[in-house]
Amino acid sequence: MTTLADPIRHRRRAASTNIIQKVALLLAVVLAVAAILAPLIAPFDPLDQSLISRLRPPIGFDRYSPGHLAGTDELGRDVFSRGLYGLRLTLALAFGGAVIGLGIGGLLGLIAGLRPGWAEDGIMALVDMQIAIPFTLVALLVLALLGSSLTVLIFVLGIAGWEQYARIVRAEVRRLASQPFIEAARAAGGGTAYIARRHLLPNIVSPLVVQFTLALSNIVILESTLSFLGLGVQPPTPSLGSMVGLGRDYMPTAPWIVLVPAGLIVLLTFTVQILGDWLRDRADVRLRDR
Template identity: 45%
Template sequence: MSLENANPLAVRSKRAFVARRQLRSPAVILSLAVVVVLLACALVPHLIAPLDPYQQSLVRRLRPPSFLSGQGQNWLGTDQLGRDILSRIVYGTRVTLAISLAAVFIACAIGTVLGLIAGYRGGVIDALILRAIDAQLAFPIILLVIAVTAALGASVPLLIFMMGIAAWPQIARIVRAEVLTVRELDFVQAARAIGASPNRILFRHIAPNVLSSVIVLATYELSRMILIEATLSFLGLGVQPPTPTWGAMISEGQKYISASWASSVFPGAAITLTILAINMLGDAVRDVLDPRLAENG
C-alpha cells in the first residue's frame, strides 16, 4: 500500500508503536540521558560545575583525576594553569551547543526554503539552485569556514553564520528530492485543481510533509556542527580563550599530554559521547518519522 493511499490512523498507530519500541531501547534511553545532562550543563552550568572554570592555581597544575588518585577535589584533574577540567567541560557545553544549534537553525532555514522552491518551481530556478548546491559541495565545508574566519577574524557571530551557510546545500538537496515526490501526490493535485495559490500549496501542503526529513537531517547536522566547532577551536579559529571550549581544551592539553593525559582525553571523550548520543537519537527519530514504516506493517 502506497503512502498516499494509506489510512492516516494506521500510519499514526504504526509510528506510535515504533516510538514505544524505541523508548524501550537501552541505547535510546542512555542517549536521552546524555542529552538531558548536556542540556542541563548548557542551561545551568553554575549549578553543575564543582569549581570556577576560570580560577587558576599554578600550585595545582596538571594534577591527575582525583577519582584515580583519591586526592584533591578535581575529579577529572587540572590543566596546565591549574583550572578544573570538569568545570571547564561543563561550561564548554554551553558554548559548543549554542554555536552548533544556531548554525543548524540557519542551515535548515536556508536549505529548507531553497529546497522547497527548487523542487516545486523547477525550470531555471531549480537549475540555478542546483548549480549553487554543486558549487558549494565541491568546496569542503571545513576549508570554507577556516578560510573566511582566518581572513575576517574569529568572532562568534561570524563563526555561526559561516557554519550555517556552509551546511545548507545538503539539506536543500534532500528537501528538493522530497518535494519532487510529494508534489505529485493526490492531495497536492486536488489543492491545485481547486485553485489554491502556488505559495499556499508549497507552504501549507508540501512543506509539512517534508518537515520530518528536515528534523532527521538536523540531528545529523548538529553532530557535524559540533565536530566542526571543536576543530576550529582546536586550530585557534573558534571561540577565543579564556572561554572554555572542548576543541581549545584538547589543543591546550596536547602540549602537556606526557605530563597529564586528562587535559586532552576528557574533552575529547565529551565530544565523542555527545556526537554518539545525538546520532543514536537521530536514528530513533528517523525510524519514527520515516513514512515508509507505514508500508511495512
C-alpha cells in the same frame, strides 16, 4: 529459507538496538541538562586561575587538589567546570549553526522545488559546488579572512550542510507536487505560498528533523576541529575543541586535560547519531514495519 531461529535473532537484535537507543536518550538528557545548568553545577568559575594548583590530577590520584574532581589544567583552572561550560558553548554553537543551515537550505530547496527552470538550476549548481569543495577548507579560509569572532563562527557553522536540507526539500516538494491533494488545492485557487505553507511544509517536517539531528553531530565535530586549530572559539573562553587544542601539549604529563573534553565530544556525537538513526527509522514507514 527462513528458520525458527530467524525470528529469535530478529527479536534479540531489536531488543539490543532498543537498549542502545534508551542509553543514548538518557545520555542526551544528561548532557543537555548539564549544559543548561552549567553555572549551577560547576564548582568553580571556568576562568579562575590558580598557579599553585596547576596540573593537579583528578580525584583518586596523588597530588589531588580537593574539589577539582577532574583535575586542573596548565593554569590551575578546574577541568570539570571548563568541560561543563565548554559543552554548553559547543552545544549552543552547533544548535545555532544547524538552525541557520536548516533555514537557508530549506528555503532554497523550497524555491528549487516550486520554481523549475533557471532558479532551480542555479540553486542546484550551488549545491553541487558545496558538495564538491571540502567545507573544512572553506571554513578555514573564511575564518582566516574575517576573524574568529563568535558571530563569524556561527555563520560558518550555519552554512555547513545547508545543501543536504536543500536536496531533501527539493526532492520532497517535487514528489508531493504531483499528489492529488496538491492538485486539488491548486484547483481550489490556492496560491503557491498558501500551498507551500499549508500542504508542503507539514509533509516534509519529518525528514528535516532527521537531517537536523544528523547534521548536529557533524557541526559539533566541525566546531571542535576549528577550535582545536585555533580558528574557532578563542581563549580563555572554553569550548570542547579549544580545550583539546590547548591541552595537547600536556598529553604526556596531564592527559586528563584532553581526555575530559574529548570524552564529552565522543559522548555528544554518539548520542546525537544514535538518536538521529532512531528518528530516521521512525520516520521511514518501510523500516518501521520490519
